[in-house]
Ligand SMILES: Nc1ncnc2c1ncn2[C@@H]1O[C@H](COP(=O)(O)OP(=O)(O)O)[C@@H](O)[C@H]1O
């Protein structure tokens with residue numbers, strides 16, 4: 001009965017209801033669209049980072065993240081892998097070695113980051129495996145390297161060329177070796193492009209004279225960006241006196257804070273929508289309850305409790321919200337479907353942000369969290385716009401409301 | 406048994422904290438179950454004020470009002486609302502139906518508040534609307550009905566939940582003579598057939614004629630209280 005009365009009351013002044021609804025639907029559409037756009041960008045960035053660069057989680061020797069010393073290794077990676085695999089079923093694991101050195105040809109030389117990895121366990125076609133010229137790294141010891149592309153330019157090296165690397169081995173002795181360039185890669189960030197030399201893990205271990213590995217990457221079978229539960233499970237499986245377990249957002253706090261900040265931007269949009277639409281709802285509900293002063297008086301005289309009158313008006317506001325939300329989400333879904341994927345390469349110089357390449361093309365989709373954000377905003381909007389008129393209507397004195405006019 | 410008991414009631418209206426009108430200046434009144442009583446008096450004599458006090462729509466400045474033995478002054482807003490719902494029926498001068506509800510839904514309204522089951526509500530409303538001569542208009546909205554028809558729906562709504570007393574403030578004032586007369590005759594019939602207690606105000610002599618008892622207010626005081634002696638002819642009933 002309340003719901004029916006609320007609906008009919010909304011239909012009494014169709015023009016006003018339609019006006020309020022269009023404002024609300026547009027607001028919802030803007031929030032959903034903006035939020036989806038945001039999510040599409042950032043989830044792609046994070047996916048890229050976790051897939052090709054750091055994984056979702058990593059295991060290091062204790063303290064390595066803060067102070068990456070060459071000798072601080074995961075000494076028995078096979079044993080740690082077994083534990084991690086049983087704590088996090090379905091996770092994909094990969095080992096890496098990370099050090100520094102000097103790379104040179106007869107003419108040029110450069111300070112480089114030396115990364116040893118297991119190509120067969122890294123996602124193919126991404127990061128070091130995203131070869132733009134030549135071949136990818138072999139999964140065996142081969143004496144071959146893949147170079148980041150700006151580094152290759154700087155050293156004037158092409159696949160087939162030769163390069164000498166110098167460095168310090170873990171025992172303090174001089175490390176040096178000669179390698180053949182197998183390929184040149186789009187390494188995933190400007191920094192890596194300019195500095196990275198990728199080797200097979202075993203080649204890197206031999207170069208540095210290392211027994212263990214520096215990083216054990218854990219890639220989780222999840223789209224979820226919040227991996228704190230997984231992190232807990234990981235840490236539970238580790239001997240924390242010897243080892244440390246970290247998540248991507250702990251390893252890349254700047255990225256995390258940029259993402260959070262960009263996500264916060266949508267809250268700003270939501271707040272603006274909230275303000276405008278809440279004022280509209282307040283205005284519409286105030287007018288409509290004011291016009292019905294007499295009617296509320298009659299309802300009160302008939303024995304309707306104040307709470308019931310309040311509920312009627314709040315129900316009207318909520319109905320507005322539900323319809324506005326539905327229409328707005330439908331509009332946004334249609335818009336997202338029509339747009340499909342967005343290519344931003346013409347708009348922004350596809351640069352890096354805190355060491356991560358921002359994708360220029362990404363696929364829009366309707367995220368449940370976008371609808372959630374819009375629903376929350378609508379709820380706050382209709383409550384902000386509806387509660388006061390509802391309260392006012394319920395406090396009307398029946399005598400004053402029903403006095404003959 | 407008395408349904409309404411008004412004792413020593415005064416009512417002043419204030420504006421900016423100052424008394425501007427003494428609408429009632431000490432009224433005593435007892436109304437028994439089954440009465441068909443009119444409150445008469447010129448405009449401004451306090452009829453509406455008195456009915457509002459009896460209906461718990463307003464509170465007296467001094468004195469007490471009891472309905473069904475309950476002192477209204479002791480009730481919380483929710484208790485007052487429940488008392489109106491359960492014990493009092495209202496008919497106002499005009500525009501007192503809920504516009505978004507049909508005739509039948511309006512008549513059901515108070516029963517709905519009392520959580521009478523839907524089937525029972527429907528049965529009673531069908532019977533009542535027939536009794537007030539509105540068969541076939543059940544689904545009409547107030548705006549689609551004439552003033553007389555609307556007042557009949559209001560009367561049906563007032564008595565549907567079987568209140569102890571129906572208060573009607575100038576129910577015929579907005580109706581033409583014939584329609585007003587028919588409405589009062591209908592109320593009279595409901596009073597006789599169902600024993601519903603009616604208190605209505607009017608300054609129309611023809612309407613007053615049909616009452617068993619006429620309390621006349623002048624300047625906020627009871628000037629006279631006349632009962633028709635048995636045998637005196639009553640208003641014509643159809
Ligand atoms: N809310 C009010 N504020 C001030 N004066 C009022 C108010 N309601 C009624 N009055 C005054 O009280 C007196 C009695 O009014 P009312 O009870 O409406 O009389 P009646 O219904 O007999 O015409 C009148 O003088 C009227 O002007």
Ligand SMILES: [Mg+2]
Pocket residue numbers: 452453454574575
């Ligand atoms: Mg009056």
